[in-house]
Amino acid sequence: MKTSRWLPLLVFVALAMLLAAGVWMSRKPDRDVLPSPLIGKPAPAFALPVLHEPTRTVTLADLKGQPFLLNVWGSWCVECRVEHPVLTKFAESKRLRVIGYNWKDEPADALRWLEQFGNPFWLVLADVEGRSAIDWGIYGAPETFLVDRHGMIQWKHVGPLTDAIIANELLPALQAIEGSR
Amino acid sequence: MRLLLALLLCIASLPAFAQANQQADATPLQFRDAGEETRFHALASELRCVMCQNQSLADSNALIALQLRREVLDLMREGRSDGEIKDHLVQRYGEFVLYQPKVEASTWLLWLGPAVLLLAGAGVVTSIVRKRKPQALPADDGQEW
Numbered sequence: 001m002k003t004s005r006w007l008p009l010l011v012f013v014a015l016a017m018l019l020a021a022g023v024w025m026s027r028k029p030d031r032d033v034l035p036s037p038l039i040g041k042p043a044p045a046f047a048l049p050v051l052h053e054p055t056r057t058v059t060l061a062d063l064k065g066q067p068f069l070l071n072v073w074g075s076w077c078v079e080c081r082v083e084h085p086v087l088t089k090f091a092e093s094k095r096l097r098v099i100g101y102n103w104k105d106e107p108a109d110a111l112r113w114l115e116q117f118g119n120p121f122w123l124v125l126a127d128v129e130g131r132s133a134i135d136w137g138i139y140g141a142p143e144t145f146l147v148d149r150h151g152m153i154q155w156k157h158v159g160p161l162t163d164a165i166i167a168n169e170l171l172p173a174l175q176a177i178e179g180s181r
Numbered sequence: 182m183r184l185l186l187a188l189l190l191c192i193a194s195l196p197a198f199a200q201a202n203q204q205a206d207a208t209p210l211q212f213r214d215a216g217e218e219t220r221f222h223a224l225a226s227e228l229r230c231v232m233c234q235n236q237s238l239a240d241s242n243a244l245i246a247l248q249l250r251r252e253v254l255d256l257m258r259e260g261r262s263d264g265e266i267k268d269h270l271v272q273r274y275g276e277f278v279l280y281q282p283k284v285e286a287s288t289w290l291l292w293l294g295p296a297v298l299l300l301a302g303a304g305v306v307t308s309i310v311r312k313r314k315p316q317a318l319p320a321d322d323g324q325e326w
Contacts, residue, residue: 034231037275104244130248137273139231139245 033158036137040154043147044135051102051110051124058125060151067154067177068097069170070145071121071161072133074105075113077141083160084117090166091120096174100124103133103141146170148177210254217257224253224263228270229278237280 038044043060050056071087073080091098100121102110107126114124127133136145139158146155155173157165212218225239232243238250249270256266270278282288 032234034275034277037272104248131252134248134252134273137275139274 030159034137034139036153036156038137038153039156040152043145043151043153044132046125046132046135048125048127048132051100051107051126054107054126058123063097063099063147064151065149066097067146067148067174068099068122070099070101070147072101072103072136072138072141072143072145074103074141075109076105079160080142081117083142084120086161086163086166088118088120089163090161090170091122095171097122101133101136101138102126103138104128104130144170146173146177210250220263221250221254221257224257224266225250227280228253228267229280231274231278234277238278 045060047057047059050058069090073083087098098121100119100123102124105126105128107128110124110126114121142160144157144161145153148154154177155170157169161170210221212221222239226237228238228249230236230238230241230243230246231249232245233241236246238246238253253266253270256269261269267279276282282291284292
């Protein structure tokens, strides 16, 4: 008799704990971000034209040897504008090559955007069709990938980079891959 | 009150952070025959849009969904099976794209959870009913209700 009396309370507590766990697990502001299955895997092979030199094609093999940061952007992307000063500051530190991945953009618009805001990139790849972007698992600009010198994706961030993300996530990840050479 | 309004405005602006190029060119996909169309629609409704996470690939208007629909159709035309097409997307975007996750150790709770809960509920109901049985029903005294 006594246990059955406490049963509803126990069930309620269990449900409340389940609810609290759900709230706790979704506390992160980036809870909508899809975890990329490509982290720790080789970057997808690609052959894309250079934005400023459309006749020149760059492949993943051309970029291997040194780590690089791949930043996905488009002139249509509002958040990329927010991210731009942060990325510029980071690129100016010359820590590693920052490569732009101009996604689904008109080359003329992209060039104008870079002229207006400044070009932080060492090289800009143009993926007008967006076919290669699917291989990278790209789904919304801005996205940023850290690729090591062997061409392995080591880190990814979806959404605009901030100074805090660079200091707390990107730089430690970069140190880790540099330490393991 | 003003603070509340400001908060509401902040919340309302949140979706703007998820950037998707909405100026999609709206040329509809061209199907070769009805069979291809049926297969495509079945597949697209089983795949989840990666940008607008509560819509299927078939329903979504986001640019990336349009792109992925094209990709799915291209893969179908390359002769890939439904399973291969799903694997292709899972390798790039993760398990998330599947509305029906694979049955494996990490998803057992998801797949079997409802059945377990239903059985547990049935067990509780049975035990309650069994306990009540010994008490005889009040004799029907023919009283009209």
